[in-house]
Structure formats: C-alpha cells, structure tokens
Ligand code: SAH
C-alpha cells in the first residue's frame with residue numbers, strides 16, 4: 001500500500017518538474033512515507049528523520065517531509081517540538097504537495113493532513129519505483145470502514161472509497177504494454193469494492209473479470225480479502241480465468257470466537273471455515289494465506305489453542321504473524337485492556353510461527369514432482385546462475401538459468417523444497 005502511495009507521490013512531483021534520485025546525498029527534498037499499523041514504526045521514523053536532519057549541515061536548504069498514516073498524529077511532536085520536519089502531508093493530501101513545497105520555499109512549514117471522502121488518485125499514473133519491470137501494484141480503493149477494534153487504518157486513512165473501474169483496467173493495460181506480467185490489485189478490503197457507472201454497479205468480481213481480460217499473459221493477484229465479504233461469485237470468477245492467480249490471502253486474525261468478537265471482525269470461526277470450504281470446492285489447489293495476531297486483549301490459553309487448531313484445520317500455505325500492539329485511536333485502545341503479558345504474547349507468537357513453518361513445509365512438499373507454470377521474475381539472490389519466479393499459488397521457485405528472460409513463463413518440475421522456497425528444473429518449453 002505504501003509503495004503504491006509513494007508511486008503516486010513520485011508521479012505528482014515529476015509532473016511538476018521534480019526529478020527522482022537514488023542518491024540520497026544529492027536530494028533537495030526527502031520524503032519519508034509512513035505506516036502506523038504496528039508499533040515501533042514511530043521510533044524508527046524519528047531516528048531516520050534525525051539522520052536526515054544531519055544532512056542539513058551540508059545542504060541547509062534541504063526540505064524534509066513526512067507522508068502517510070503517521071502524518072496527522074506525529075506532526076506536533078516531530079515538526080513543532082523536535083523541528084525535524086518542514087512539511088507534513090497525510091494520505092489524501094498528495095495532490096497539494098507542489099503548493100506545500102512552494103510554501104516551504106517561502107521559509108514557512110507546511111501541513112495538510114485533512115482526510116478526504118472521495119480522493120482515489122484515479123487519474124494519476126504512478127511512476128514505478130524500484131520495480132523489477134515484471135510485477136506491479138495497482139491501488140483500487142482507499143480507506144476502510146470495518147473498524148476492527150485493534151486497527152488504526154480507519155482513523156489514519158479515512159472512509160472507504162473505490163476508484164473508477166475504467167482507470168484500473170487502463171492502468172493494467174498500460175502496464176502490460178510496458179512489459180509487466182503480474183499486477184496485484186490493492187485495497188484494505190477489496191471484496192467491498194464498488195463502482196457505479198452509467199446506472200451499472202461494478203463489484204469486485206466484475207472488476208477482476210475486466211482486468212483478467214486485458215491479456216491472458218497478465219497474471220492478476222489481489223489483497224486483502226475480508227472473510228465476511230468474500231463471495232462465491234468471486235471464487236467462480238477466479239476459477240474461470242487461468243490468469244487470475246490461485247492464491248487467496250484471507251486474514252483470520254484468531255481462531256477463537258471470543259477474540260473475533262472482541263476484534264469486531266464480524267465473522268465466526270465457523271463462518272471462516274465455511275469460506276475455506278467454498279475455496280477448496282470451487283478452486284481446488286488454491287493456496288490460502290492469512291494474518292494472525294497473537295496475544296490480543298483478554299486472550300486465554302484456550303483462545304490461543306483455538307488459533308493453533310484452526311491453522312491446522314486450514315493448513316495455511318503462508319502467514320504473516322504479529323504480536324498484538326495497542327494503537328492509539330482504536331476501539332481496543334479505548335475500550336479494552338492490553339492485558340496479556342509481553343512474555344506470554346511472545347511465547348504464543350513463537351508457537352504460531354513454528355506451526356506455520358511446519359505447515360508451509362508440508363504445503364511445499366506436496367508440490368514435489370509436479371510440473372508448474374512459473375513466471376520468471378529475475379536472477380536469484382543466492383546465485384547468478386539461477387532464476388527465481390513464482391507459481392500461480394505465489395510460491396517462490398528457484399531453478400537454473402536457461403535461455404529464457406524475466407517476464408517469460410516456463411514449465412518447471414519441482415524437485416525439492418525448504419519451508420520458504422521450492423527448487424525446480426526446466427520441464428518443457430515456454431508458454
Ligand atoms: N485490511 C487488511 C489488513 C490490514 S493491516 C485486513 O483486514 O485483513 C495488516 C495486518 O496487520 C492485519 O491483518 C493484522 O493482522 C495486523 N495488525 C493490524 N493492526 C494490528 C495491531 N494493532 N497489532 C498487531 N497486528 C496488527
């Protein structure tokens with residue numbers, strides 16, 4: 001999400017005559033784009049800003065700006081008290097950056113952290129940053145109104161709003177023409193995407209279908225699906241199009257109904273398992289990944305065991321796992337007590353991570369002997385003689401470099417695995 005926002009900022013500023021540099025020491029302006037979903041980020045940002053401030057000794061006119069989620073909450077401390085910043089812009093204020101920079105040019109500080117109800121940056125073609133030229137992101141909606149009790153997003157990124165569907169399809173086509181072969185559609189809850197056009201309503205399943213039709217050679221992924229909203233219509237759409245990747249990220253957060261209720265997730269363990277059953281029926285072989293929070297308010301040992309048992313039942317292919325950290329301006333911070341001791345949170349998180357490693361390894365082992373289609377992404381970090389790529393199920397595969405190029409599809413026979421990476425060899429011919 002943040003990369004996608006930085007790409008929008010780069011586009012707005014390059015249109016205004018600014019240039020990007022990879023050399024931080026030669027920069028006239030440094031922006032730090034922030035996310036405050038989990039703790040510790042704030043301290044990291046403060047340290048980074050202090051380091052950037054030291055550059056001012058050499059270039060006194062250097063402008064330092066803070067963008068994104070953290071802007072509103074930290075502006076007083078970082079700008080007024082610690083004087084680390086010249087400019088602060090929240091996630092809906094990027095169009096005003098040229099004016100804000102002009103204001104800084106007159107010797108004043110500039111702040112705009114007002115959240116919008118309709119800004120989607122739909123008309124802005126992002127400048128791709130640090131891209132491999134093969135995979136890219138498209139932001140299809142902004143904000144969130146689910147108010148999960150632990151989550152800061154509704155307060156930092158504002159109301160949910162969907163972006164014009166035609167602009168999303170056009171951006172996909174443009175990326176395809178530039179040689180990209182994989183795009184990930186991004187939103188906090190993509191399943192509630194909705195765009196009204198000419199009396200017609202385009203939901204996420206229809207949008208996905210339109211994007212899939214851009215080219216069968218363009219792989220499409222999406223994140224994140226909220227379990228309460230993922231429909232059979234969507235699953236059937238994915239089944240119909242081979243280029244809609246067979247990998248669904250479906251954050252469960254906890255396996256305990258008591259925790260799910262306190263988290264305000266609006267589904268039960270049984271509802272969630274029902275959706276997993278539908279995925280298995282409609283999309284056999286589809287990978288499922290998740291997010292899990294360990295040690296949320298009032299979590300008992302039984303609640304924790306329910307999370308472990310749900311992980312075993314689903315057999316996740318991958319997971320992002322976090323220790324609960326209380327965030328300001330959330331329902332949990334206001335109404336619940338962050339009462340699971342730190343060492344218990346840590347131990348539970350370790351148990352969750354260990355179990356997931358075992359499940360990831362089991363899931364990868366099932367691939368051994370299969371021949372799978374891999375989109376080549378680039379040269380492996382470990383060896384110059386090897387490429388790495390991904391399967392439709394989002395599994396990373398490493399294999400010997402052949403005469404093929406990144407961006408091409410290759411049939412690879414899986415010969416071995418670790419819990420993180422599959423190893424394979426070239427099976428047949430290019431698609
Ligand atoms: N919109 C997505 C997730 C956005 S945040 C969804 O609803 O699934 C990504 C993940 O960060 C969440 O799924 C959750 O697991 C984690 N997270 C969010 N707030 C957190 C907090 N306060 N403490 C720990 N983990 C948190």
Ligand code: SF4
Pocket residue numbers: 144145146147148151152153154188189226
């Ligand atoms: Fe946060 Fe819940 Fe919205 Fe995800 S769905 S961004 S976890 S409030």
